[in-house]
Amino acid sequence: MSGDAGRPGPAGWPDPAGRPRPAGRPRPGEGAGPSRRRLLAGAGAAGAGVLAGGLAGYFAGQGGGAAAAGGDGSDQTIPFYGTHQAGIATPAQDRLAFGTLNAVTGTTAGDMRDLLRAWTKAAADMTAGRPVGEDTQPYAPPVDTGEAAGSPVSRLTITIGYGPSLFDHRFGLADRKPSALADLPPLPNENLGPDYTGGDLCIQACSDDPLVAFHAVRNLARIGMGVVEHNWMELGFGRTSTTTASQRTPRNLLGFKDGTRNIKAEQASLMNDYVWVGGETDQPWLRGGSYLVARKIRIFVENWDRDYLQDQENTIGRAKVSGAPLSGGTEFSAPDFTAAGGDGQPAIPARAHIRLASFEHNRGTRILRRGYSFTDGIDPQAGTLLGGLFFIAFMKDPGQFIRLQQSLADDALNEYIHHTGSAVFACPPGLRPGQDWGSSLFA
Amino acid sequence: MHTDGNEKGRRARWLPASTGVAAVAGLALLASACSSSHGSSGSAAATARTTTVTIDLTPHGCAPKPAKIPAGPVQFNVSNADADAVSEAELRTSDLARILGEQENLTPGLSGEFSLNLQPGTYKINCPGAAQQHWDFTVTGKAAGPSWQSSPQLAAAVRSYAGYIDQNTAGLVAHTQAFCRAIDARNMAQAEVLYPQARVYYERIEPVAEVWGSLDTEIDGRWENPVTVASQFIGFHKIEQLIWADNTLAGAPKLCTGLVGHEQQLLTLVRSVQYNPLEMTSGATDLINEAATSKISGEEERYSNTDLPVFQANVDGAMEVVGLLQPYLQDKDPALLSQIRQRDAAVAALLAKYKASPGYDDTGYVEYSTVLDPQRRQLSAAVNALAESLSKLPVQVSG
Numbered sequence: 001m002s003g004d005a006g007r008p009g010p011a012g013w014p015d016p017a018g019r020p021r022p023a024g025r026p027r028p029g030e031g032a033g034p035s036r037r038r039l040l041a042g043a044g045a046a047g048a049g050v051l052a053g054g055l056a057g058y059f060a061g062q063g064g065g066a067a068a069a070g071g072d073g074s075d076q077t078i079p080f081y082g083t084h085q086a087g088i089a090t091p092a093q094d095r096l097a098f099g100t101l102n103a104v105t106g107t108t109a110g111d112m113r114d115l116l117r118a119w120t121k122a123a124a125d126m127t128a129g130r131p132v133g134e135d136t137q138p139y140a141p142p143v144d145t146g147e148a149a150g151s152p153v154s155r156l157t158i159t160i161g162y163g164p165s166l167f168d169h170r171f172g173l174a175d176r177k178p179s180a181l182a183d184l185p186p187l188p189n190e191n192l193g194p195d196y197t198g199g200d201l202c203i204q205a206c207s208d209d210p211l212v213a214f215h216a217v218r219n220l221a222r223i224g225m226g227v228v229e230h231n232w233m234e235l236g237f238g239r240t241s242t243t244t245a246s247q248r249t250p251r252n253l254l255g256f257k258d259g260t261r262n263i264k265a266e267q268a269s270l271m272n273d274y275v276w277v278g279g280e281t282d283q284p285w286l287r288g289g290s291y292l293v294a295r296k297i298r299i300f301v302e303n304w305d306r307d308y309l310q311d312q313e314n315t316i317g318r319a320k321v322s323g324a325p326l327s328g329g330t331e332f333s334a335p336d337f338t339a340a341g342g343d344g345q346p347a348i349p350a351r352a353h354i355r356l357a358s359f360e361h362n363r364g365t366r367i368l369r370r371g372y373s374f375t376d377g378i379d380p381q382a383g384t385l386l387g388g389l390f391f392i393a394f395m396k397d398p399g400q401f402i403r404l405q406q407s408l409a410d411d412a413l414n415e416y417i418h419h420t421g422s423a424v425f426a427c428p429p430g431l432r433p434g435q436d437w438g439s440s441l442f443a
Numbered sequence: 444m445h446t447d448g449n450e451k452g453r454r455a456r457w458l459p460a461s462t463g464v465a466a467v468a469g470l471a472l473l474a475s476a477c478s479s480s481h482g483s484s485g486s487a488a489a490t491a492r493t494t495t496v497t498i499d500l501t502p503h504g505c506a507p508k509p510a511k512i513p514a515g516p517v518q519f520n521v522s523n524a525d526a527d528a529v530s531e532a533e534l535r536t537s538d539l540a541r542i543l544g545e546q547e548n549l550t551p552g553l554s555g556e557f558s559l560n561l562q563p564g565t566y567k568i569n570c571p572g573a574a575q576q577h578w579d580f581t582v583t584g585k586a587a588g589p590s591w592q593s594s595p596q597l598a599a600a601v602r603s604y605a606g607y608i609d610q611n612t613a614g615l616v617a618h619t620q621a622f623c624r625a626i627d628a629r630n631m632a633q634a635e636v637l638y639p640q641a642r643v644y645y646e647r648i649e650p651v652a653e654v655w656g657s658l659d660t661e662i663d664g665r666w667e668n669p670v671t672v673a674s675q676f677i678g679f680h681k682i683e684q685l686i687w688a689d690n691t692l693a694g695a696p697k698l699c700t701g702l703v704g705h706e707q708q709l710l711t712l713v714r715s716v717q718y719n720p721l722e723m724t725s726g727a728t729d730l731i732n733e734a735a736t737s738k739i740s741g742e743e744e745r746y747s748n749t750d751l752p753v754f755q756a757n758v759d760g761a762m763e764v765v766g767l768l769q770p771y772l773q774d775k776d777p778a779l780l781s782q783i784r785q786r787d788a789a790v791a792a793l794l795a796k797y798k799a800s801p802g803y804d805d806t807g808y809v810e811y812s813t814v815l816d817p818q819r820r821q822l823s824a825a826v827n828a829l830a831e832s833l834s835k836l837p838v839q840v841s842g
Contacts, residue, residue, distance in 0.1 A: 306834035
């Protein structure tokens with residue numbers, strides 16, 4: 001926006017940008033205003049693959065852009081279409097933008113279906129390195145908000161999910177609701193605030209470029225303006241999980257490696273057993289999908305940072321630097337929960353986090369973790385850091401997370417953390433070209 | 444935030460006194476053994492070298508080789524080459540009254556061993572059936588044990604700390620009983636005054652109480668934490684909720700009786716453990732962490748708004764540790780001690796602003812809800828600074 005001088009005036013004013021108006025396009029203010037429905041449809045119908053001049057090179061992966069990426073892989077794209085949605089088994093990107101949205105009052109089933117169609121198109125475009133639409137009209141607000149122009153796509157994935165509330169009476173979806181999709185029961189060590197709880201829909205955008213991830217959520221929310229509104233949003237600035245054997249294990253804000261024992265995408269049988277929804281669901285449309293559990297976990301980092309090293313390690317059950325379990329070995333050595341330390345006590349203490357969270361301790365239960373570190377700034381009351389782990393995990397049934405979290409009631413780490421937000425979503429399976437989320441859900 | 448009901452101590456770090464003896468295979472009692480500190484303490488006695496003593500069972504006897512060793516861990520290797528009439532070796536007190544360790548059923552061709560941690564003194568090796576049954580065995584040197592035990596200042600601090608814990612736990616029981624009497628008498632106003640008076644005893648010693656996680660939950664759990672076990676929201680804060688939020692005493696007498704019962708269990712347990720300087724000092728930091736989180740936020744006493752006296756209690760419990768260690772710290776790190784004193788004074792000066800007489804519910808302080816966010820931030824900054832200094836104590840006492 002260039003200020004008042006650049007604001008489109010009444011018909012006949014000079015084009016502030018000095019560009020010719022495209023023929024055949026209505027001038028703003030001419031004729032009846034487009035309905036929200038038409039806007040949505042229009043967004044969905046935006047010229048595929050045609051880059052407007054101003055946004056040329058938005059994604060270098062599409063070739064010939066101003067932001068030609070070097071050989072660092074930042075121009076890499078992740079296919080949008082496939083058996084499963086991208087952003088689950090995809091090697092965890094470095095950055096996250098996560099938004100939940102609620103339908104506004106008056107939204108109809110048709111509005112929701114059209115929105116999901118429009119989102120499909122926009123998500124396919126953005127993850128392929130295209131803006132959400134071309135901008136050729138000087139008197140129209142730019143279709144794409146533009147902040148990611150010139151940024152390499154950086155493995156952007158966009159994953160959507162449906163919250164339990166989406167299946168209430170409003171959209172005629174009650175008989176499409178998976179029986180396993182329900183708000184989580186009260187769980188230990190949580191004090192959930194409404195500011196970070198629930199949502200009709202969620203958008204998980206991951207990229208190695210924070211601006212690209214943010215841009216994706218912002219533009220989908222914008223497309224939904226009038227149909228949905230923001231519920232809450234979180235940005236993740238560093239991945240805390242490894243989802244593929246080729247990735248280095250990252251560290252969370254505790255300073256410990258996180259995700260060493262996570263399910264890896266290469267472990268196909270584990271993915272099928274614990275992550276992808278299969279024939280067990282009562283809703284065939286969800287097969288090939290997954291449940292997403294999001295938990296906002298505040299870490300009282302000041303308190304943690306004061307704990308002496310050995311106690312930190314006993315709290316987690318691993319050595320801080322190497323990541324090796326306290327029962328010995330190296331990072332990827334299997335923890336020996338029966339091993340005794342020099343004092344005759346268990347080498348991995350009884351309340352160590354990795355013991356209580358382990359599948360050995362939970363009748364084999366596993367989940368695919370895909371969380372990020374976050375900060376919301378400073379606690380206005382205490383002046384301490386508001387930050388921690390934005391936990392995201394995928395699983396074939398939310399009951400997996402419930403079991404694990406209940407096991408963590410005795411976790412020694414609870415002294416330093418607190419769950420402040422929570423949501424669960426059913427993420428539909430992947431799409432084939434020509435399919436869209438709206439038609440699939442409202443079939 | 445360890446008042447959260449499910450949040451228990453990270454591991455049971457205070458050793459029950461009965462397990463304070465050295466680990467000995469097949470040996471139930473070792474009267475003269477030292478206390479060993481817990482493995483998580485970083486100052487375990489396991490650093491001492493193990494001495495090996497060889498005992499050959501012969502028809503003649505069971506002479507230990509060597510017959511004189513330094514105090515500390517010792518392993519006895521016992522073997523029987525061809526002594527048909529002798530099949531065991533025992534380590535006994537010098538008066539032969541008690542067996543401290545033994546290896547038996549060693550028929551010819553067999554060997555075995557036993558290990559223990561020996562304090563200085565004279566002992567006897569005993570081998571029934573031999574021509575000479577009793578053999579002298581001597582342990583020399585200083586008592587082996589956690590290094591802090593050789594520091595009179597640290598040992599005295601630990602003894603005094605045990606007394607402090609004992610007194611406060613006993614005070615907790617007594618003051619909770621008074622609180623319960625007011626509840627039984629349906630005297631709401633009196634109960635409101637007596638509640639914070641009992642609370643402070645717990646808040647001075649909480650890191651110790653936390654070791655017994657379920658007791659901590661039963662005494663001090665807050666509603667958000669034991670929700671998966673609803674029946675565990677039965678302690679102080681449940682009664683607090685009844686009084687201040689629900690304005691009723693219905694059900695409170697029974698809860699209060701249960702609360703006292705759990706506190707009495709705690710009293711028995713705190714008298715059974717061996718304390719050590721490492722956990723004393725890290726517990727001091729934990730107490731201030733506690734003040735910095737759940738008290739600053741007001742979550743701890745969310746119904747009664749009596750957070751200030753328990754905030755004070757957290758600080759008192761932590762500074763008690765500092766006071767007990769003062770003679771040691773004056774030599775070891777006077778600059779740190781001075782910094783802690785300064786920061787404690789800064790906290791005290793800020794707290795003094797909220798003192799009142801008789802104060803809200805006779806607590807000596809104003810109601811916490813009247814302390815506004817900018818003021819809470821001042822308090823938070825001061826206690827965080829204090830906690831940061833306190834966190835430097837464990838390494839000072841764990842050498």
